Amino acid sequence: MREIVLDTETTGLDPAKGDRLVEIAGVELINSIPTGRHYHTYINPERAMPDDAYRVHGLSAEFLADHPLFGHVADEFLDFVRDARLVIHNAEFDMRFINWELKTLQRPAIGMEMVLDTLALARRRHPGAPNSLDALCQRYRIDNTRRAKHGALIDAQILAEVYAELTGGRQTSLGLSAEVVVLRGDAKAAVLRRPRPLRPVVTEAERAAHAAFVASLGERAIWLTYEATPDAPRAVAR
Secondary structure, three states, rough: EEEEEEEEEEOOOOOOOOOEEEEEEEEEEEEEEEEEEEEEEEOOOOOOOHHHHHHHHHOHHHHOOOOOHHHHHHHHHHHHHHOOOOEOOHHHHHHHHHHHHHHHHHOOOOOHHHEEEEEHHHHHHHHOOOOOOOHHHHOOOOOOOOOOOOOOHHHHHHHHHHHHHOOOOOOOOOOOOOOEEOOOOOOEEEEEEEEOOOOOOOOOOHHHHHHHHHHHOOOOOOHHHOOOOOOOOOOOOO
């Protein structure tokens, strides 16, 4: 399944009152695994930046004036998200702005049936608990210190990690090998490795006790039909 974890930044809270998108970013997942592809752009809102919004994301009207209008990047954005499920935290807010911008261009709206709201998912998983992105990072021990201010790309990257935890943790395959092979959008096989191997939790004493127990079972023990380590030869019961 192809999904896009998406986030936006805006000039305020309500496009009907003149607020506009100023940044949009999406991170591509295939079968819940980041592929390394992403979309990111700043957008010229053609209006002043309110102080409250500037304090949130740090994007000034002067900085944004050198970037394209939404109409100039709409095709590129729509091509990137086409046929993918959008994964968004507090999705109603972001989709209201995206669909408002599409409406001004007389483009069809993106239906909410294509959207998964991680805020609603978190509220079901953790009823009554704080479920902001920062609160979820704290709950799942995800490092968000790189997030000095809100930014669409960094927030989308962090949300992708949170989403993995909300949907069952980072185990994305039933295989126990060190490599996971996935099919990317370009139909080329990619091998993804765990960047930091997990620390072993079994002590040497426990390993020795286990080996002694297995040895006591005899040569016909079913346990011996399994590999002890990935490099060890497989023992076959006689």
